[in-house]
Amino acid sequence: MTQVRTRFAPSPTGYLHVGGARTALFNWLFARHYGGEFVLRVEDTDAARNTDEAVQAIFDGLRWLELDWDAGPGKDDGRGPYFQSQRTDLYERQLDLLMKADRAYVDDGGAVRFRVPDEPVTVSDKICGSRTVNLKEEGSTCYDPETRQNVAVNPDFVIRRADGSFLFHFVNVVDDIAMAITHVIRGGDHLANTPKHVALFEALGSPIPEFAHIPLILNKNGSKMSKRDEGASMDTYIRDGFLPSAVRNYLSLLGWSPKDDREKMPIEDIIALFDYDHLNHANAKFDMEKCQWLNSQYLADLDAGAFVKLARDWMASTGEQGWLQENSATVDAALRVMRPKIKHLPEIRDHWPRFFVDDGIDLEAAAKVAADPSAKLQLDVVLRHLAIVEHWNEDAITEALDAAAEELGIKKGKFMFGLRVLATGAAQGTDLLPTLAVVGSERMLHRLGRRLAEIFP
């Protein structure tokens, strides 16, 4: 087999979509599996829609996922440049060839059209199977959404606009040839374009690469993912402090399966197993909860110090000032207590006030505490015992609570919920004892008294 070359060929018209990132990932995995090369090519032929920010988003997303390209922007292997906007000379030459062979012509509007062959074109797709169509016949009608009818059109499709700029189908194929792409793995939305591409490959006298059209990624409800949908844009993962390895792992499971029961897998194992026969045909629905769960699994692999550093980096990246006003050692200690509960870093926002905000109570939680007629008395006793703790740490607090329980003649569990609500203002949260310890004696005692008075005026 000749050297495997795959490519990711995004157009920089917006943000990097998870579907695009997943396409990049699959191409990368395939190349790595076969010891081939992964090429990044930026398809910026539509000047009106392309932006520099979008180019940056593509680079950022791929780098963040650690999908390194062997050839592409910043890494020319002699087949570049890798921006299509810089390759017009090549397109001109190839177009000349087609014109000379009478495979293309200028139409009445001044655009150049490819003369589609009036004979069957066979596309063989590694996932969707093979299909033969006659482009001349099939392309001769077009659906008009307004009249909701098919209207006759010229089956010869435009490959160059009247203004001289080139179109996707043409440049895509020319570049795949010039860049020696052997395997085209792309979203299933391109499947219907493929006969056109095959015809172009043939017209340009090139061998046809292997095609594999992978299923699309949809929302959990089956609708198409648009920018505002949760998880649709790669920058949200970066911004929310996901671990790249976790997201990469999750994305690899969307439309592909190792065929055993593993889900959390090191990238080396995924590379080793990745191949066509493990790819699915059906569209995948995106499940953010599972993505977060996988993230939590990767988070759990971190030691406490690494977690704290990660959390702190994320907090700094938010630019929020509130994080900075608390004692640094206390924050670190609090983060360690939060760690087992955190699936993804933004949840720190939920836990933060339970450590660092002294007033306010969740109304429902307060009502629940107030509903127990004996709660006031119990909590009074608990607070009295806590007030005399000398060395404020988990063990000492435990002793004080034991003593309070003994004095009251009840089990600790009876008042723990109330204590939680007083201490954190919330009904659920982190382990209570470490939370009490982390906040510190003076501050915690003050807070407990204050909230107790609030619940039982």
Next chain:
RNA sequence: GUCCUUGUAGUGUAGUGGCCUAUCACAUCUGACUUUCUAUCAGAAAACCGGAGUUCGAUUCUCCGCUAGGACGCCA
């Protein structure tokens, strides 16, 4: 409208012409543990889209239907 693709629990999936009263995981519910919990551990509930056909036998193969998605641009 035409063409294409798809269909296993809510979600991602495994699997097979009879070992399928169908795998694993997330989510859900329950219990246990613990002082609490959104942690942990244990358990439960939950699916082969429908109809014909082929077959001794179909979730598995074929056809039809339906569902969902895609394509049909001087977008990519």
